[in-house]
Amino acid sequence: MGTDPAPNGNPNPTIATGTETGLTHHPTPTPDTKEHNLTTTPATAPPIKVHPAAEVFPMLPEDEFAELVEDIREHGLQVPIVLDPDSVLLDGRNRLAACARAGVPPTFTTYEGASPTAFILGKNLLRRHLTRGQTAMIAAMARSDVRQSLRATAKEFGLSRSRVTDADFVLRYASEFASSVVSGAVSLDEALAHARRHRSQAADHAKRFADLEHVAPDLATRVREDEISLIDAEAAVRQRRTDEEHRQAVRRADATRKDDGDTGTPFADLAEDGEITWAEALDKAHTYLGFRHERIRKARRDLTQIHAAWDAIRALQALPDSTFKHEVLAQLEPDAKA
Structure with a gap:
């Protein structure tokens, strides 16, 4: 022995x-x-x-x-x-x-x-x-060393090509499970499920990274060099978009102020000059637009009241020498009569 x-x-x-x-x-x-x-x-x-x-x-x-x-x-x-x-x-x-x-x-x-x-x-x-799953994993590992085709490897080890293909898939996408499959601690089917999830995650990661390269190549470079994670880079992109949306909101408010006849320094100019932050500029823009909205509401109420009063004035004009008109005007202040 x-x-x-x-x-x-x-x-x-x-x-x-x-x-x-x-x-x-x-x-x-x-x-x-x-x-x-x-x-x-x-x-x-x-x-x-x-x-x-x-x-x-x-x-x-x-x-x-x-x-x-x-x-x-x-x-x-x-x-x-x-x-x-x-x-x-x-x-x-x-x-x-x-x-x-x-x-x-x-x-x-x-x-x-x-x-x-x-x-x-x-x-x-x-x-x-060994189980056929263990044998398939061993066959796939041997194939990687000798660069043999899947068909030839399956034939050599007396296995189906699909089983060797499954094991090869695990080696490519979840190689950390290979030794566990060989030892019998994890079945090939269990490792295959992990490998499929890993591939799906890898594909998703690749797409997300491609999107990042398109919108923020500088951040993609930092991810590639392991300075930041992909998740952090995506968060930075979202923050950049939010910041740009805020800048555009400030500039729209400045355009409205100018159209309203406001001669004050644009909030965007103050932010770009560093006199205030963009967050402060956005607060000022919101405050101005809120005040403007209240002015518009008040003007609408006043015009509604004027419209109602104008109906009474026209009724009096239709009765220039009537007793009704004289009685209405008798109790008014001189400015109101004018």
Whole structure:
């Protein structure tokens, strides 16, 4: 045994020759654990650099790990640890940790192929009982390394093209869920739902940014350079629009004042000269327009009263020498009679 985890004996017989997998075997035992910074107690990977694709897969449960330790202690390490040419671990985290705990010097072999990620994922597919969703994600991750078509990847892994397409979609729009899908913590369908939401949000973000570039290229530049957020930039655009609306309102009020015959300094001129703020100019404009509205209402009331009085005057004019006219005028003040 001495594999993680696998049936008795070597589950990967080609490792010994390396001709089919890009592996070069080192028959001489590796240097001692001190040289490789190995710890002798935990059921976790010793402190050695591990390839990111290998870290996707969880370590063995403690009971299975303990069995692996005993097997290696009794029979030795049967399958070497696989490193790349830079001594990065590609395969055998559990075996390496078990060797450290068992006090057995590990042996190593070097992978010299062109696709370490595909090698890592392929090895784990052989060992683990995975759902089709997990397998699809692993296939998509391997495809990204070897630049293989979706159709070819699906055929190689025995999956439907649609399932590999779903996993590839997750990698593009919600890659943070990829490792959770591989480990089984999140289903591919759940990750796909997140990815679809992310894409929708990304499309919305792109449209909003395009709109910002059109109306406020200076703010778009600041967003692009991470000086401000898109939300803050949009708020600044709204404030600019509000400020411009206020300026236009002040200028309309000034035009009305001029038409009314007001000879005072325009409020907009005072704001532009810095004598008052635009907010103060807007307050003055509102005050003037409010006062003007009251004057108009009063003038309308006065004209209505004059109209009513004029009807009485015309009635008296129609009776120039009547007793009625003399009685009406008899009680008036001289100015009213005129």
